[in-house]
Amino acid sequence: MADDTPWSAPAAAGPLDATVRVPGSKSVTNRAYVLAALSTGPTVVRAPLDSRDTRLMLAALDRLGAVSERVDDGVRIRPVTQGSGEVGVDLGNAGTVARFTPAPAALGSRTVHFDGDPAIRRRPVGPLLRALTDLGADIADDGRGAVPFVVRGHGHLRGGAVDLDASASSQFLSALLLAGPAFDEGVTVRLRGSPPSEPHIAMTVEMLRDFGAAPERRPDGFHVPPARLARDEFTVEPDLSGAAPFVVAPLLSGGSVRIAGWPTATTQPGDWLRSLVAELGGGTVLDDTGLTVTGGDSLAGRTLDLHEVGELTPVVAALLCFADGPSEIRGVAHLRGHETDRLAALATELSALGGDVTETAGGLRIRPAPLHAGTFHTYDDHRLVMAGAVLALRVPGLRVEDPATVGKTFPGFVPLWERVVAGASPGDDGDDGGPTGTTDDG
Template sequence: MSQPVTPLTQPLDATVRPPGSKSITNRALLCAALAPGPSTLTGALFADDTRAMMGALSALGAEVAVSDGVVQVTGGALSAGTVDARQSGTTSRFILPAAALIAGRTVVDGTPQLRARPFGPVLDALRQAGAVVESSGFLPAAVTGPAAGGEVTVSGHISSQFLSGLLMAGPLMRDGLRVTLTSPLVSVPYVEMTKAVMAAFGVTVSDLSVEPGSYVPATYAIEPDASAASYFLGAAAVAGGRVTIDGLGTGSLQGDVAFADVLARMGASVIHAAGSITVESSGSLRGIDVDMADISDTAQTLAAVAVFADSPTRVRGIGFIRGKETDRVGAVVTELRRAGIDATEDDDGFTIRPGTPRPTRFAMYEDHRMAMSMALLGLRVPGIEIADPGCVAKTYPEYFADLAALGG
């Protein structure tokens, strides 16, 4: 089955509120499960990745209940168990440090795709903290605690999720946790997000250190997903017109709101307000040279937009996304080339030279972000289809319905 995309016949004039942030939802779920007592989460994302986290926490003894879109988590001391993280990198990389808090052996596993992703840095850090770890550096991994904590090192250039997971578990370790990075940190805004969510549940991170302590239950509102918003902001740039994202404003925790500023460099008009972001474009765009290391989840969105610019676009600083759900650098270049676009891989990113895509049924590589970004090409040119559209259920099950609604 494939999903055809219908080109728009007039400039956009739309307001969109994407579903809740996946990244914030999974952080809030874990902090709530580590807090003794009931917490309430509103605005949460309900998709494969967040249901994987809910299932993982339930498997470890937390109570997770959903009613009318509100998530109630009753947390406290977790117990050892077996966790299926499905395809969710955030779930697996956050649960492994949490498992190190438990006096028992916990096994974490996932799909074959997740098993191919690297886990060595976080597992090595857990060994340094005193946990017993059985793994070759990939899933499945068994972790036996409790870990005492103290001083640990972890690399920062592969994924910021390793650091975020360690920090969230740190306050419940006997000696707290002090983390030293052995390489430059990528996706820095995601670690700042982690600190903000932890603070909402009563834990303060000082630099990369957390003192022994405890979380407190909280009522927490989750903002819309900024990575998901990038597709609709990109739609305004590609098709022309105006799109406003409701619920994401100047106080957002998510670094990916900066994608709007990348579009501004390409010639779009951007308005940041307290509760919204608006992008307006004539559809006339210029190519840019941009480092997207801090907003790498929007790099594929920019690749689709760059096809319609008037000069090449060079994206830098994203070599690490080769280790995501798929090799996102190689996949973008391969698929755009199949559509007749001149695209090349670089060591740390890609270069897109503008052109007119020919009718293409794009392969998705089981990557939700490939599907959502490549679909933008179909808003401007006919004959674009997305193979395996169901892969968007990982983070945005209603994406294609919401994309179609842009046209009226």
């Protein structure tokens, strides 16, 4: 499908009956790749997401000296090696790559030039670059605190204690914690401001422990002592945030959808969707094989604080447009600094289709209003493609702009969605259930 061809997203003709298998978590995949690159020996990362963002991460680590190769059901990554000369890293529009790779660059011996898509230049990185500089990194950004920037590696990083304002992105904190074991003195991060998406921080801490580090949570932040990371193999969970459209679909169309492989215990923010379904009148059953979601009789308006699960806002906002009462989404002001200004984009696009959606200081206010067909613009944002798909369930004739941008985190989303809405069950054996291998605050 050409990038400039809008997608005629399907409307639901009746209750759904489908089983899907979503690809691996982008957040977990890219953290695992970084930890593998900083380990003392090779690591095989199994069932990873294979998407633009994860390929950008592998390419960036390769430029830093961590060579990777494809193996059965995964990727083998060798530790970062010292080198010399100047190299360039393409960040694309991947926040995890922009935030997680400068520290490994500072630990190497190369001069690394970071740049990417025009959109990445608008995404915040300044607090992280300042913290790395305070910890001994040699970074040149012309004082802008933004992409592009240059990291001059000197073979090690002193580390120690640092103050960090992570209110714009939890990835700033995760970036320091992931690399902390490789710093001479480890790292002690004193937080100034409350970071969003606590589940992503918990994910980082848990994965550090999986690789042999000993992170500690303190009243004012975190401490990670020096450690030799090592892990022979690591398996990536399915992406629960990428599953969001499939989880909420029965609430609008009736019937049921089963997401195969949903973990019974996880730190992923997307697991909150189970609570959302219950609050909105649907049903969920979680067992060792996956999660089954069943639609309810009606959809009531709600006030929801999504501070910890902000990446789900586009899909949730689309869902709430069909509630029978007013709704408000709070706690997500930080979404103005994501792939696009997600709050402005959602208010603009939902209102253009007849919705009554306005921005607030910290989110969106949504009032019931009939929607009509039109083109839903996606601003190069994968989450907005997913929101458009959800809208189309109840809005026949809706066209979603640039559906290919969903490949950032979920290659194959469009054909998989079409099969689900058509009522066909793609199966749960991994052969025809969409791609394997997905997504941001991440």
